[in-house]
Structures are given as structure tokens and as C-alpha cells.
């Protein structure tokens with residue numbers, strides 16, 4: 001019997017009484033390593049009560065004291081950095097370097113949250129009216145919940161709970177059922193750092209527990225990251241109980257390479273080392289393409305396109321696939337599970353009937369585990385399914401717009417709005433692109449323009465439902481609400497007789 005993943009209620013790890021489970025795989029081998037229990041309303045209720053009990057004391061704890069717990073947490077995350085990266089590799093399959101990046105981006109949010117005293121300083125206007133002072137403060141919203149996807153088991157949960165908790169809230173985390181161990185270890189370390197019982201709780205499961213969180217009347221704010229259909233549903237459900245909600249969804253991101261950025265005739269390792277091609281490959285195939293910022297459409301202008309295709313294909317041939325825990329040198333790991341592997345194989349097969357398949361990721365992959373190799377399809381057009389569909393795998397489609405203007409027009413037909421990148425040496429082209437593309441994150445010679453903790457992660461259109469985004473300044477605003485206090489005191493100045501009074 002495989003282990004059942006425990007949940008965290010208060011400061012106790014318990015195995016919930018559930019009758020449905022999701023298998024947790026080791027994607028690199030296909031082996032089942034645990035079972036994630038499907039919690040429901042009963043476990044959400046107990047977790048909410050634990051959070052409610054912790055809230056009065058935690059929300060009144062002075063900000064510098066809360067920050068001290070976060071500083072200790074940050075130190076523990078650093079000393080357990082490699083252990084966390086290994087846990088991610090085991091249950092998600094990404095390479096060790098990618099896993100380290102996953103943890104590092106999360107630690108950066110904790111570092112932001114360490115400055116909570118500074119972040120929460122309010123505004124004061126003395127003499128707002130005659131004899132009246134005005135003050136606006138940011139107050140915690142209460143009990144918050146976060147629901148996260150499988151692809152960044154550390155970073156995405158840490159987009160949420162460190163800032164929420166630093167701001168004085170209590171939190172219920174519902175990690176992806178496919179990668180539960182990273183979140184459990186992150187929570188364990190927070191308790192070890194001195195976080196009081198009940199401030200952070202972890203419940204596991206799938207649809208039932210998500211709906212219970214969305215509908216619970218005592219949860220005030222909900223953060224969601226995942227696919228767009230679920231993001232939209234969560235946003236709608238959260239609205240039914242008047243919660244504030246930030247729901248980040250899927251994406252279809254573009255990489256436009258202008259002719260001046262294509263260096264002709266590069267092959268193999270030379271192509272893989274070229275800064276533009278390297279950025280394209282990392283964007284398209286990093287984390288096996290399972291990133292909401294992955295560039296999955298490559299646009300080359302007119303005549304430069306053949307050269308671009310040949311060089312990208314040649315650089316792809318230098319990539320290696322495998323189990324990163326067995327071989328630290330592999331450039332790409334597996335996709336998350338058999339369902340994803342099968343779905344990608346079907347999509348590649350369907351696309352190959354409509355366009356040319358330059359590299360086929362279904363061929364020559366390791367026999368065990370859920371591997372799909374880097375795939376390149378040429379001559380994608382806006383009318384093809386592949387144009388606006390998020391495949392979430394290592395599949396890159398090449399498009400051939402005639403001009404920069406046509407490229408921008410095509411980018412703006414995509415219903416999502418996470419990222420668009422341009423590679424060029426031409427400042428004018430870069431400026432036009434950055435100003436005209438309708439998406440929230442723009443890269444200029446940056447393949448994955450994901451903002452780090454100091455900026456908010458600003459998806460648009462079908463990539464985001466809500467108003468205030470995760471992390472950065474908007475993250476602080478999301479997890480707090482404003483209180484304004486107007487004050488009038490009578491007669492204070494006449495009573496002053498102390499030292500220095502005669503000089504006033």
C-alpha cells in the first residue's frame with residue numbers, strides 16, 4: 001500500500017478520512033509513490049476553524065514580530081534548499097536546475113514578505129479638515145485560501161501564503177494533488193520557524209475541496225493559479241460568497257525573432273549557444289514546456305524564417321531527455337503524468353496532418369516514465385487549433401508573418417494574455433512591439449519575462465480573472481483592506497506646558 005499524504009490542521013499532520021485519492025507519480029519512472037486524499041467540506045471546515053482560532057492573535061502580532069518569523073523561515077528555506085529541489089524533481093520531474101529556480105523564485109517572495117512593516121505603512125494627512133486628522137491603514141482581510149497547479153510546486157504556493165501571512169492573515173493552502181510533498185515540506189519548515197499553529201493549514205484534494213474553499217462563507221480571499229477553465233469557474237464561485245478573488249489561468253505565449261536577430265548558418269552546439277536561440281529553446285522546452293510563460297509559438301519574419309527553423313531544429317537535436325535525479329546533466333525531464341503524455345501525442349498527431357512536423361517528440365523517448373521529446377511544427381496559421389490552444393508540453397509551432405505589423409496582429413488574436421517576447425537589435429521595433437501587444441508581460445530579448453517577487457505577475461485576458469495580481473505591490477493590496485480613521489481631539493495645544501513650550 002502506498003502512503004497517504006497527510007494534511008496540516010493547526011500544528012498537527014493528520015491522515016484525513018477520505019474515500020477518493022489521486023496517485024502521486026514519479027514522472028521520470030512512472031512509479032506511483034503516494035496517494036493524495038480528496039478532502040471535502042468536512043476537512044475544509046476543520047481547517048477554517050483552526051485558522052479562525054489563530055487569527056485574533058496573529059493579526060494583532062506587531063508587523064516586526066511577524067517579520068521575524070519570516071526571516072527565520074527564509075533561513076530554513078536556504079538551509080533546506082537542495083532538499084526542496086530534490087522533492088520537486090521527484091514528484092514533478094523537472095531538472096534539478098529548474099527545481100532550484102522554482103525554490104529560488106519562492107524564497108524571493110519570502111524575502112519581500114520580510115519587509116512587511118515597510119510594505120504595510122499607511123498614509124496620514126494631518127488637518128484633513130479643521131482640527132481633524134486623516135489616517136488610512138492596511139488591515140488583514142481574515143482567512144485566505146490558495147489553490148495551486150502542479151508545474152511550480154514551490155514558487156506558486158509561495159506567491160501566495162508568505163505575503164498573506166506576513167500581512168496578518170491566516171491561510172489554507174490547497175496544493176496540486178499531483179505534487180503534494182513540496183507544499184507539505186514548505187509548511188513544515190514554516191512551523192519550525194515559529195509560525196503559530198493554525199496560521200497556515202494545508203488541505204489536499206481536487207474539485208470537491210476547491211469548491212468547498214470557494215463557497216466557504218468565512219474565507220475572505222481566494223488566490224487561484226491553474227488552467228483557464230478552472231480559473232474562470234473558481235472566480236465565479238468565489239463571487240457567490242462575495243470573496244475577493246485573483247485567478248490566474250493558462251497561456252499561449254509568443255516569441256518573435258526579427259531578421260536582425262537571426263545569425264545565419266549556426267548548427268548544433270553553436271546554434272544552442274547563440275543567445276537568441278538559447279533563449280528560444282529555454283522558453284519553449286524549459287520545464288518540458290509546462291510553464292505558463294513558455295513560448296509555444298515562434299514567429300520569424302518572411303525570408304529569415306527558413307534559417308530560423310533550421311537553426312532551432314539543429315539546436316533541439318543537442319537536447320537530452322532523462323531522469324534528472326539519476327543524471328544531473330539532462331536538459332529536459334518528463335511531463336507530469338501518463339494523461340499529459342497521451343494528450344500531447346494525440347495533439348502532435350492531429351497537428352502533423354495540417355502542417356509540417358520538423359521534429360517529432362513522440363519518437364525516441366526513454367521507455368519508462370512520461371517523456372515527450374522537443375517537437376517543432378512549421379507553418380502554423382491563425383486558423384489552426386494549435387494557434388490558440390495551450391498544449392502545456394514541449395511543442396513549439398513556427399509561424400511566418402510577413403511583417404512586424406502582421407506579427408503583432410497575430411499575437412493580439414490569441415485569447416490569452418500572459419507573455420510576448422521580441423528578439424531584435426532594433427530599438428524602434430522593440431518599442432512598437434512592447435507598446436502594441438495586448439498581454440501583461442513583455443520580453444525584449446528575454447525569453448521568459450516572468451517578473452520576480454518585486455513586481456506583480458500580470459496576466460491579461462483569458463490568462464487572468466480578477467483585478468489585483470499575485471506578488472509585488474498588488475499582492476500586498478490583495479491580502480489587505482483599507483481602513484480610514486478620522487480623528488478630532490479638543491483643546492490639546494493649550495494644555496502643553498513642558499520643556500520647550502515657550503518656543504512654540
Ligand code: NAD
Nearest residue numbers: 148149150175176206207210226227230248249250251292
Ligand atoms: P489545473 O487547472 O488542472 O489545476 C489547478 C488546481 O485546480 C489544482 O489544485 C487542481 O486540484 C484544481 N482543479 C483541477 N480541476 C478542477 C476542477 N474541475 N474544479 C475545481 N478545481 C480543480 O491546472 P494544472 O494542470 O495543475 O496546471 C497547469 C495549468 O496552470 C496551465 O494551464 C498553466 O498555464 C496554468 N498556470 C498558470 C500560471 C499563471 O500564473 N497564469 C502559473 C502556473 C500554471
